[in-house]
Amino acid sequence: MVIQYIASGIISVVLAQFIWRIFKDKTIVFKSAFWIFFWIVALIFIWLPGGMLNYLGTFFGVGRGVDVLIYLSIIVLFYIISGLNRKIEQLETEITKLVREIAKNKVQNKK
Numbered sequence: 001m002v003i004q005y006i007a008s009g010i011i012s013v014v015l016a017q018f019i020w021r022i023f024k025d026k027t028i029v030f031k032s033a034f035w036i037f038f039w040i041v042a043l044i045f046i047w048l049p050g051g052m053l054n055y056l057g058t059f060f061g062v063g064r065g066v067d068v069l070i071y072l073s074i075i076v077l078f079y080i081i082s083g084l085n086r087k088i089e090q091l092e093t094e095i096t097k098l099v100r101e102i103a104k105n106k107v108q109n110k111k
Contacts, residue, residue: 004046011043045069 018032018039045053053065060068 007046008043011039011046015039015043 015036018036022029022032053069055065056068057063057065062068062071
């Protein structure tokens, strides 16, 4: 029961940070809105009665409802990591192109 209060406090701080970022920097509204939705859903799952989580567990064929949440969390984390890896590869490609362009410009300016 205490963990629900601790998790709710942490989620409240995270939600406040995302809301602050929306007002501070308008360009990230969509990403922040997604994460706000995600954390609100997490907050709802934390306060669901235990029987409801166990129902989800039996519905998905897992013993306990908490296991369903853990499996879904792992899937979401892997999805996020794959997206970050894709963005890192794009940035590396762009940096390589920029460095080549700068090198070409330096060589041309020396001539």
